[in-house]
Amino acid sequence: DAMVIQNPRYQVTQFGKPVTLSCSQTLNHNVMYWYQQKSSQAPKLLFHYYDKDFNNEADTPDNFQSRRPNTSFCFLDIRSPGLGDAAMYLCATSREKAGGTQYFGPGTRLLVL
């Protein structure tokens, strides 16, 4: 089945220790998104790639970066996680941007100690 895969599902890191979350897709979609979702809140878009074109949301902290080495993979790097970065991180894909339905992965739950 075509899908969006996220690894790991749970990640524990220490305050200030860099962490990388990964996402892969077998849908061959052009667009990949990273969202942050905190408890009982809507997903918040951090950034997205349209192919290799990177788009950062204005309010995404500098602490968060992303890489997309190829169509299938996208990574979220958190350079110096703070306690406030503990959240569910969701990867999503869509074929196109305008009107494109987004398909989400299962998420990675990040805990910062």
Add this chain to the structure above:
Amino acid sequence: QKEVEQDPGPLSVPEGAIVSLNCTYSNSAFQYFMWYRQYSRKGPELLMYTYSSGNKEDGRFTAQVDKSSKYISLFIRDSQPSDSATYLCAMTGGGSNYKLTFGKGTLLTVNP
């Protein structure tokens, strides 16, 4: 006023009930409307996708869009305990207005 308003609930119904979930929005540029279901500690799963006004049915689920009132609904017939989840409405426009704007989600519990 927020762009998308959704009653967070929680909503608790008995098994077999008809459930109505609603969102209102203020941006008239929204053209594409989605409902996602999110189980606890999982990613959102696309349930329904509609374009413009009207109804769309898929099994026990019906999505309704009224663009003149800026109001969308999701109806669940014969609700089951397995429908217990958070339901997120989401919407987007065309062209440059492509980002998804989500409601905060409604937590639904269907009691056996």
